[in-house]
Amino acid sequence: MIKNYLKIALRNLWKDKTFTGLNMLGLTVAFTVAILLSVYALFELSYDRFHENIDRIYNVYTTAQSPDGPEVSTAKPIPFALALQKEVPGVEKITKYNGGNVLVTYGDKQLRMEAAYVDPDFFSIFSFPVIKGNEQHLVEDESSIVITQKTAKTLFGEENALGKTVNILQQGRQRPYTISSILEDIPTQSTMRFHLALNFKNQSDFVYADNLTNWEKSNHRVYLKLSEGVKPSQFEKATRSFTALHREKFINDLKRDGVLPDTNGQYIQQRLLPYKDIHFATEKNGTARTSRLYPYLVLGIAFLILFIASANFINMSIAKSSGRLREIGMRKTLGANKFQLFFQFWGESVLIYSLAVLMGIGLAHLLCGQFQTVFRTAASFTNVMGPLTIFAFFTGVVVITLIAGGYPALFMTKLGILQSLKGKMEASGKNRLRDGLLIVQFGITILLISGTMILWDQLEYMRSKDVGFNKEQVIAFPLNGKREDAQAMQLLRNELANTPGIVNITASNNILGLGKDGTSSTSAMGFDYKGRGVTTNILIVDHDYTETLDLQILKGRSFSRDHKSDSLGLVINQAMADALQEKDPLRAHIILNDTVRYSVIGVVKDFNFQGFDKTIAPLTLFLNPKWNMRNVYVKVSGSNPLQSMDRIERAWAKIEPNAEFLGSFLDENIDRTLIKERLMTKMIGSGSILAVILSCVGLFAMSLLVVNQRRKEIGIRKVVGASVATITILLGKEFLKLVGIAFLIAAPLAWWFSFQWLQGYVYRIDLSVLTFLFAGGIVLVIAIATIGTKTIGAALQNPAKSLRTE
Amino acid sequence: MLIELKNIFKWVNSGGNRFFLLKDINLKIEQGAFISVMGPSGSGKSTLLNILGMLDTFDEGDYYFNGQPVHQLKEKYRSRLYKEHIGFVFQAYHLIDELTVYENIETPLLYKKVSSPERKALVSDMLDRFNIVGKKDLFPAQLSGGQQQLVGVARALISKPKLLLADEPTGNLNSKQGAEIMELFKRLNQEDGVTVVQVTHSEKNAAYGSQILELLDGRIISK
Known part of the structure; x- marks a missing residue:
């Protein structure tokens, strides 16, 4: 029987090559694309799910009221984590976390690596399993570090990495560390990425040791695992007295400035962001919002495409069925019952669908590499494949086939014998479905x-x-070498002096847009100005910053080498000038660290130093060429900028032979954001x-x-x-x-x-x-x-x- | 008694008027009869045949097939009844275009869930008997009209029906082909005892039967 069905199905499909072809083509393409898009969406949605405790892990962040409304901050002061665990019930484990770039030396190998500074409990909160070495006491010892398998391979090749010692450049000195454990490679779907992990205490004194009791300086993230049964909302409420106790001074300042508390009467509220949401979180009105819009949108498109292809299939099947009415009638006369006929026709649909799905899977597999390049994703079959996905996929296919193949089959078998034998179809009703489907398609x-x-x-x-700055002619690259930044800058200036095509060179501690190394940061500070609290973003710059980036000076002047006092001068942007509320901003003086008096020397026009989804915030530029600069900016002349890029690269290679040159034009950086x-x-x-x-x-x-x-x-x-x-x-x-x-x-x-x-x-x-x-x-x-x-x-x-x- | 029809009426309503397709049909058909139904176009011949074959329903009256009251049976039992006992031959042959001669003949057996070896034997017998062994792998489109109808008859007979219903079986055939089919019907009737009811326009074909039934405007006017 099945054989007979299969035979007739194949012969029918063969007979109607146009329709079979159109159907197969449509369905195969639809399945290919739908599979690829679903893989992408599932990949995105599976972010961070590999942590076993994912449902109990939270990132602690703060919503602080300010004159401009509530503001979110994830940065925490050093004593915060321990105090929170001691004073507020419900914390099972807690860890501080800071990411950073370190220079690792082993023999003559010298590499920039992503480091995670963490407390030992980090490894009992997150699931980064150990494959070799000590499994229990990770980073407890301040002279040992933990590395991933991949890092082990880059550093030591095939040699055994355990117990080896590497040097890490810290505070200008090489410090030796022993490798105590090796971790399994971090899954692709991890928001948190690092090459090696160190004890939190191993950070520079500037970050850690100097701030052991300082509640005023926030510089790292805190993650915690709630005890079983503790609700996050409940926990958030429980932190209020804790916050009131430790941030009393700050809260009083806010009260003095006339800032209004939130609806619960709080000036500062500690909040918990579920770690499973962290990949999808954005900040809005003082709380973190989770939006999985993009992956679901992609999944939605996948379904829409399948819908369109299936609607085609249904329409064609029904329209074609008139040609097979005689066969249906005859089969009924010969003794076929409704179920047999239904299965015959449905089976034909299943056949087409199965072929299309198989070809779709095959094609998707072939195109996966290209898909990854075009859509810049690491999503692949292997990292979303699981019993649940496979089950869901097949259920999906069966349901689609049942509807798309079942409806026409039902439609055909429903007709009476004599009516079918005459080969005529009643015109009523059937067009409504066709029209409906076409409308939805279009x-x-x-x-x-x-x-x-x-x-x-x-x-x-x-x-x-x-954007307010010159993005076409400025090349930026990170100072990722071993030399001290100011020294490197000096060498670079010497090297590029008199080079044709190079107009200006400067540096700053932050990047505009997103550089090739993919890192960006923000630093901000708050201070009292004439009895009001003012917050501003800060940017530490080298000489020639405004000239290099063609920032427009609205009032006053920019930093200059001729004025020795400029290290106490400030250049502010228009938004900051507005925040100071001075008629003449050039008369403003700001006292920082209680004693140092800075004066505003110039105002620049607002420029987009952050993303496009934000309004331009107040910004203050400090001149300090000796600072840890991180980024070089080179303005090149308009003619042959690519040649200039080459020249800069060669100059950089001379100064830092072991560092990779990651230069890109600022408009590329903007594109990256x-x-x-x-x-x-x-x-x-x-x-x-x-x-x-x-x-x-x-x-x-x-x-x-x-x-x-x-x-x-x-x-x-x-x-x-x-x-x-x-x-x-x-x-x-x-x-x-x-x-x-x-x-x-x-x-x-x-x-x-x-x-x-x-x-x-x-x-x-x-x-x-x-x-x-x-x-x-x-x-x-x-x-x-x-x-x-x-x-x-x-x-x-x-x-x-x-x-x-x- | 194979078939007994009592006071069968069939009508359609169109625009408030009742239009009778069949009026008060009373008919008894003995096992082994060969009946030719004649009459002008629209006299109800095909309707009567369809009702006999249970392909169509009627509005009033009783129909006993082999002693069973068809008018009281559920669709499921009715279809089992005709699947078991009735074979159809159509003017337009109604072979399934996508199946070969062999497969066309085999189809009724598939629906009766006959086992594969048995099917093979039955179909081979049939092919032999109709002398179409050489054509078994051809598709209907590759055969002449007479050959197609021969396959149609073979298919109708494969499930060994008691009753063979033929609606103008020779209507699309030339006279020589027609005569062959008629000879075949006669042989089936006489040698195998199959009851045959055929609808025909031709006096000559009607003469092959043992009885002629004449219809006019839905009534039997002579038996």
Whole structure:
């Protein structure tokens, strides 16, 4: 029986090569893309899930009220963690955490590595399993470190790493550390990444030892594991008296400045951010918000694409079923019951679907590498594959097949024997489903196209926005070598002096945009100014900073080598000038550390020193060339900037032969901060192209069938005098009406979604009706072109021919 | 008695008027009969045949098949009844285009869940008997009309029905092919005792039967 079904299924598929081909193509492409997109989304969603205690791990952050509203900070003072554990019940384990770059030396090897400074309890909170060496007492000993397997390989190759000693450059001295344990490599889906872990106490005195009892300076993160049964909200409440006790001075300052407490009467509230949300968290109005929008959006697109392809399949199957009515009738006469017929026809769908799924899996596998490059992700089959995923995937396929294959099968077997034997299908009802499916298809397509256009507009807007500094001609790179920064800068200046194409050189302790090394940081401070608290971001710069970046000086002057007193001078931005509320900001003096008096010497126009989703905050520039600078900026002349890049690279190689040159132009750095938007544009963009193609395949097939079914009608109309144009319009009209309805449904939805999404950006485009009309127009034109190819052909045909076939 | 029809009516309602397809049909068919149903177009011949074959329903009256009251049976039992006892032959052959001659003949056995070796034996017998062994792997489209109808008859007979219903079996055939099919029916009726009811327009074909039934406007006007 099965063999008979299979045989007839294959022969039927073979007979209708056009339809089988269109169906197979559509479904295979849809499955390939859907699989890839799902892999990506699942990969994103599985971030940090490998920690066994994930549901009880939290990051402690603070919401502090300020004159500008609530502000979030994850930084904690050194005594905080221990005091919290002692004084507030519910903490099972707690650890301080600080990430940093260290220079590791082993023999003649010298490498920059990501270090994690942690308390020993870190390893009983997070799951980073030990594969070799001491498993119990990680980083308890201040002279031992823990490294990952990969680090072991880079440092020691095939040699046994355990017990070896490496030197780490700290506070200008090489300090030896023994490797006590080796960790399994950190999974790709880990937010926390490091090459080696050290005891928290091993940080420079400036960070740790000097601040043992200092509650005023915050410089690291704190993670904790709650005891079983403790609710985070309950814990947050319990921290209030703790906060009141330890931050009394700060709270009093806030009260003095007239800052209003939050709804619970708190000026500072400790909060817990679930660690499982950390990959998706953003800050909004003083609390951390979790948004898994992007991965779910991607998953959504995957389903939409599958829906479009399946809708095509259903429509084609039903439309084609009229050709098989006789067979159905005959089989019934020969004794087939409904179930047997249902299984036969459903089986044919299952066959097509199985083939499409198999080919989709195969293709997705082949394209995975390219997918990873294009979408800059490490997502692959191996890191999302699990029994649950596989089970969910197959359930999904079965459900889709059951609906997409089951409906037409049911539809065909429901018909009466005589009716089927006559080969005629009742016209009522069936078109409603077809029309509904087509409307949804086109609605989805319009939604995706307008989404792509809005994303693209917003992206271009942000990219081309005047950021306030010269981004085209400035190359930035990190000071990642062994030499002291000021010395390295001096050497670089000497090396590049008189080099053609190099205009200016400077350095600062922070990067603009996101550099090739992918790190960025913010530092901020607060101080009292005329009885008010003022907060500002701070930036420590070298000479020539404003000149190199072409910052526009609004008032006063920039730092200059001619003024020796400039180390006590400040250059502030417009936002900071506003915050000081001085008529003439150049008269402002700021006392820091109780004694040192700084004076404002200049005001620069606001420039985007942070991301585009933030308003420009107050910023103060300090001149201190001896500071730990981190980044070099070189302005090059407009002619042949790439050659200048080469020259800088060679100069850097001379100064720091062991350090990698990670130079990039600032506009590249800005692009890097927009990576999320760019990715989404690419994904939704490719999704919408695919949606257009698939919908058109469906539309093409439908018009093909309608033309065939109405061949006689067309002939008669022509005989009685209809022109080619009227017939084409007659045939196309009903489909175009559907596109119209789809537009009316999809456009408001698209508007609403993009409006919501744009709220996340401070600098955003205005939504224009034109965008949506344009999206609708594109779909309409493509639909007309698709239908036109068949209908015009049909209208042109000789009526004698079409009438004879009856 | 194989079939007994008592006061069978069938009608359709169109625009408030009741239009009768069959009116007060009373008919008894003995096991082994060969009946030809004649009459002009629209006289109800095919409707009667479809009702006999349980492909169609009627609005009033009683139908006993082999002593069982068909008018009281559920769809499931009705279909079991015709699956077991009735074979159909159509004017348009109604072979399944995607199946070979062999597979077409085999299909009814599949639905009766006959085992594979048994199926093979039965189909081979049938092919032998109809002299179409050489054509068993061809598709219907590759055969002439007469050959297709031969396959149609073979398929109708494969499940050894008591009753063979044929709706203008020779309507699409030339006279020579038609005569062959009729000879075949006669042989089946006489040698194998299969009851045959055929609808036909042709006096000549009707003469092969043992009894002629004439219909006009849904009534039997002569037996």
